[in-house]
Amino acid sequence: MCTPICTYNVCGDGYVGAGEDCDGDVAGCVDCQLVSCGNGVLDPDEECDDGNLDDTDACLGTCKNATCGDSFVQNGVEACDDGNDLDTDACVTGCKPAACGDGLKWEGTEFCDDGNLVDDDDCPNSCGPPGCGDGVVSPGEECDDGNLVSDDGCTNACKNPVCGDSIVQAGEECDNGVTQNADNAACTLACENNVCGDGKVNMGVEQCDDGNDVESDDCLADCKLATCGDGILHLGEEDCDHGTHNDNNDSKGVCNDDCSRSAYLVFVSSKLYIPGNSDFGSIEDADARCGELAASDLGWLKIQGGNWKAWLGDGNVGPGNNFHKSSIPYYTLKDTTTHEIADSWTDLTDQDIITGIDITDTNQELLGGQDCSGSHVVWTGIDGNNSFAGHCDQWTSADMGAIGRAGSVKRDDGGWTDACDVTCDKSARIYCFEQP
Secondary structure, eight states, rough: OBBBSSSBOOOSSSSTTTTOOOOOTTEETTTTOOOOSSSOOOTTTTTTOOSSTTTTTSSSSTTTTTTSSOOOTTTTSSSSSOOOOOSSEEEEETTEEHHHHHHHOOOTTTSSOOOOOOOTTOTTTTOOOOTTTSSOTTTOEEEEEESOTTTSSSSSHHHHHOOOSSOOOOOOOOGEEEEETTTSSSSSSOOOOOOOOOOOOOOOSSOOOOOSOOTTBBBBBTTTTTOSSSSSSOOOOSSSOOOGGSSSSSSTTTTTSSSSSSSOOOOOOOSOTTTTTSSSHHHHHHHHHHHHHHHHHTTTTTOBBBBBSOOOSSSSOOOHHOOOOOSSSEEEETTTEEEEEESSSHTTTTTBBBSSSOTTSSSOOOOSSSSSSSGGGGEEBBOOOOOOOHHHHHHHHOTTEEEEEEETTTOOOGTOOOEEETTTTEEHHHEEEEEO
């Protein structure tokens, strides 16, 4: 380039030529260039100049060497730089992020920092406050599962669960805490619900509890004391108990108000049975059916715990050798009126009774003539003189080729037990007699 005085332009000639920022005695002009950070030239007062203004490399945009504490994070060298030398904030000495376990307590974030990995000392590895629920068993704690669930094996007080701590734990049915001080409370000392049948009397709820469901002892299956008139025979204490049917008037009942007996009750079954099935395959089955019918909640008598036998013979066993030989009368009961069947065992077996046994356990009177068919027929296996007769192979056979002796409910002569022979594939009723 040619200067105004027709000489080639060079630095120092006093003229600013091409490629020059300045020329001459100009402040800040060095070698015809203005001094500036980032020009790639290490100028006076600059510690460095890498030709850029990037504050994340080794030379800052101020041409100062990058250092920890300059507020700029140097890539690949520093993880943080907050421009101070505090060790209590998020960026500590060495431009490292504060972390639990570095031995420096981060104010407002960490409760403590003891610089170790021991979790059960005064400062846990979480650097949070040691306490129940942090998942660390600290001094004074029996357990710590790190949650606030009280019934999972470690309580919210970090104590091992025990019966009586007011918290129902696995394996406990209840837990009433300090109020749980006796086995006669609703919740026992073993943290079990006090229920009828557990042998522990729940005071105010149960009258008794003998730990069984036997209805004939002093304590009934519903944990009430046995009393005369409850309809349940109390063995050794009562002769009978017909519940609401108890009556001191012999014309209205056979069991007195004090549960002493004035007569024996008799009924004919409301159900009909075919021999050889699960309901009726032996004398024992028939006896059981009589007891069930007498006690049934669906029936009318509702007499529980009594001893009942079916008037039935099988060629070996029958009324003659398995019945009580009563010296007092036998009655049926319809509504609140008794009907005498016989004065005694002798009268019952003399081939002549006072009236037919035609009242069922459901308070029904079987009406009709003195036939031996349909709803009037009754299995007996006993003839009029009380000897054995046909018995459907001891009541195990429903073969139409076999026969069984039967009586009729409307007969008051020997026909009450010995009216006809019936093929064993037919259904018939059974007579039920109360026993001592």
